Amino acid sequence: MVYLYLKVVKEMKCCECKAEEAVILTAQNEVFCLDCYKQVVMNILRRQNEFVYPNEITILEGKEKHVFAIDHNISAKGFLWSGIEEKGFYEVAHLANIESSFEEAYLAFVQKLVDTVYTKTIQRTFMSSTWNVFKKELEDVQLSQTGQLSIREDDLGHIFFVIDGRSYSPSQLADMLAPYKGMTMQFKICPKSVEVLKNDETLEIKKK
Numbered sequence: 001m002v003y004l005y006l007k008v009v010k011e012m013k014c015c016e017c018k019a020e021e022a023v024i025l026t027a028q029n030e031v032f033c034l035d036c037y038k039q040v041v042m043n044i045l046r047r048q049n050e051f052v053y054p055n056e057i058t059i060l061e062g063k064e065k066h067v068f069a070i071d072h073n074i075s076a077k078g079f080l081w082s083g084i085e086e087k088g089f090y091e092v093a094h095l096a097n098i099e100s101s102f103e104e105a106y107l108a109f110v111q112k113l114v115d116t117v118y119t120k121t122i123q124r125t126f127m128s129s130t131w132n133v134f135k136k137e138l139e140d141v142q143l144s145q146t147g148q149l150s151i152r153e154d155d156l157g158h159i160f161f162v163i164d165g166r167s168y169s170p171s172q173l174a175d176m177l178a179p180y181k182g183m184t185m186q187f188k189i190c191p192k193s194v195e196v197l198k199n200d201e202t203l204e205i206k207k208k
Contacts, residue, residue: 016040023114034114038107045103053106056082059117060140066090066117066165072106078115080193081109089162091150092116095193115196121163143176148197 012022012031020033044180059066067089068083078098084091094112096105123142152163161168168176177185 061117079105083113088165090165091169093192119196119198
């Protein structure tokens with residue numbers, strides 16, 4: 001039985017292919033790119049009958065650590081994997097088809113964790129002051145033209161938004177939208193399990 005505890009790291013080469021950037025560090029201190037890690041998992045599964053998933057995954061984003069407590073459930077709809085950041089605001093869910101294998105669902109969930117942390121809706125800049133930059137925590141940030149956010153409610157019933165793993169009030173979000181005044185914003189409400197909208201993708205809204 002092999003336990004896989006993961007950390008996502010940067011600027012290291014995969015110990016398997018020696019070429020791609022390593023994004024996963026195992027409990028055995030081995031680093032892999034995502035493709036090689038998937039192959040390692042599949043090789044483990046060929047040698048044993050039971051798959052044991054880690055209950056915690058740490059994703060490193062520069063000096064910042066995102067520690068996710070992870071869990072899964074099986075229902076008639078499929079495999080639902082979920083990850084909740086322990087000291088932050090990221091919440092990630094992945095729903096795999098019931099026809100998918102358990103390991104395929106898990107690996108797709110790991111992929112989504114990485115995509116969620118590394119796909120940014122807010123662009124941070126070094127500008128000190130411009131008309132279209134919103135100030136938060138001594139950082140200059142600018143809202144991208146496409147992206148995604150989560151809608152949350154605090155203990156007092158107040159709505160707030162989570163963008164790139166950080167919380168923003170409705171007034172702060174309004175300030176970030178100010179540069180786009182006069183334009184039209186298209187939006188789409190989706191469940192948490194929807195795929196991550198990448199920076200090079202555009203939102204598609206189907207007409208009824």
